[in-house]
Amino acid sequence: MNCLRRLTPLLSRTTTALCPLSSAIASRPVLLTTAKTSTKSLLNRQYRRWTSSSSSSPVLSTRSDDEAVYIDWNAAYANHIGLFDNNITSSYSHVWLRDNCPCEACVHPSSRQKLHSMADIDLNTTPRSIHLDTSTDTLVIEWEQPLRHQQQHEGGHKSHYPLAYLRRYASQQSSQEFRFENLIPRTWARDEYQLEWISHDDYMTTEQGLHRVVEKLYNDGLVFLEGVPADDHQSVTRVAERIGNIQETFYGRDFDVKNVAKSVNIAYTSLYLGFHMDLMYLDCPPGIQLLHCMKNNVTGGASIFLDSYRAVELLKQQYPECYDILRKTPVSFHYINNGHHMYYRRPTIVTDEGYGLGSSWNMHVNYAPQFQGPMDELTPKEMKRFYQAFQRFADFIEDESLRYQITLQPGQLVLFANRRVLHGRTAFDPASGDRHLKGTYLALDSLKDKVRTLGAKYGMNPV
Template identity: 25%
Template structure:
């Protein structure tokens, strides 16, 4: 049984149950989050009013608990709204908030080479036909930042079938997709047999494509194994080793540029380690091939910046950070391009190696995961 108490100034309430600590909510927050049909559209849940339509002096005239509902009457509107208590508690903000710069979000798990024995992998045909399997695989991708699919079709354009599982292709100057195989006079080093340092793609874009798909169609050349590194774990390691180095890479912007194709000049200015205002890790941008002259670091900090940049690269290159796997025809992997760096080992000029790649966006993947999770939760009720 829940109890509700109105604060002396009527600007907030406290909701409690038994011996548990009370959870407080401000009157203005409650009014803004009302779900009555005059405030929210019944069809899509979007607000029908703006904050300007809510009186600035909103207070609570009365509040009472009735079963699993909290009924609140607001003044000066004289409006009464019922709230689901479970929803209120799930969205409570009167709690201890996470502290510290460089922390990962609660929903994700950082990793190193120890994940090699538990690579998130699923069968393409299964996730395509079974929503529960798709939800499970997408949840792993969201948690670890990458995932592999096996037993897909071996045909030109099959990578679009992977994107169709969760979202939409993001077209760039490379087209709807790009070929990854050896070329003569390539416009990008990705099209050679050289090994590539672990990197995030397209750091010169704003915003960067937040999901990348690589799909294997041919793989008879020796070498060319794919490799992924958790950029957030690398950032955590740098912070643990030298907080000043972490700080300098997260406080100052690097610059990135690509001008390898006629008529294309792409530039961006972002930190290599990007944090939200509350200190949560947001993104890592790291690509030695596309880093332009760094000009946004003060003279007195530039040597420290380069020491930090060097060490961050050494951590990323550390074999204990990498998870390596080979893609065979019909196999693919999806990577969160804002977090997980990818690379490949060098491969020989004999045999063939043909991958196709494309970009998508993480909001589509997370939207699909949320929708599937909601559907299963409703079915369980």
């Protein structure tokens, strides 16, 4: 159920007359309904409405009916600048308000977890009284019905909603901004990526350094650290744990990327390793990968990266029908080796599935030719169309103008978004020296967490 909706100017003009307050009483609680009014009579008329013409007030007016409470937000209010393009009216259903009461009886004060379920809310719940306390910018509601699991004599619950709390959910735009779901990642080609070496010490010891890494990791999907202890085998996991918990896989908490005999992964050879993403055969592939260079004195062995989002943009522009095929056709990924049988099917391109997640996280790419399994569910005609679409996408991925190449040196570390940035390696001569990278993974949720918490404190610069 959508608890938020915009009301048209016509609706505002057809409501009952306003009940303005004089400036002498503007700081007192404003009663929208009286506790003595019966529920039946309350539902048969428009509630009273409070108005304010002051730009220093967050709310222009507030009213209610038998379904919801309506708040007319003041776009000129200082804290609303940029949040609302125009004055808007937000509706908060009674059911939604009762379910989302933020008091300590409804939300545990230390764990911040709800103490009741949506299933506990009476569908006919109605306010016994409503008033706006302008001295504290709080909407206060006393409820008529108890929760479904409570006895009738336990009714009369009183909820206090800070206007700042309600403002978060005033519109889809405001709730997405609160959760940092309105960001738009910038895509890049080889000559557009701006290499910036971030100090390991700054990242590990300052919140600003951590924020810079998180910000660039979101914007570009690719960030580099320098000054990482090259002889410390735990450095890569310590760097990762500044963002979140390690996502352990069947490779362990971390893994070594170096040339070994009879390897169980093509990455553990000296061969050319084409563009791919890791662990596409898992139910939840890692969101972030880290690689720490500990040794690298071989001939060859450069790291290569590519922004798959740019490749998707080009495919969509030039071959929209291929773009649609790759969005709708699941690809088989598997790992059958060394006592494991991993398998998962997912489309090459995944976009917003209608859940209103906003622009920040509404796409990811699944591309790992080395781990693709046989596709056995398409007809011959469908198979040919898919292969053509996939090949056109692969042609963009192999475009040299999109490929960023760098040879990591000992003490350097790269973090990249595994569901966005493709990575690989040029071939190297194992007889020419040693090449040893240490790797680990993080879940994408860890990055989202840091984007929201650090973004709320320092902002998120889109450029």
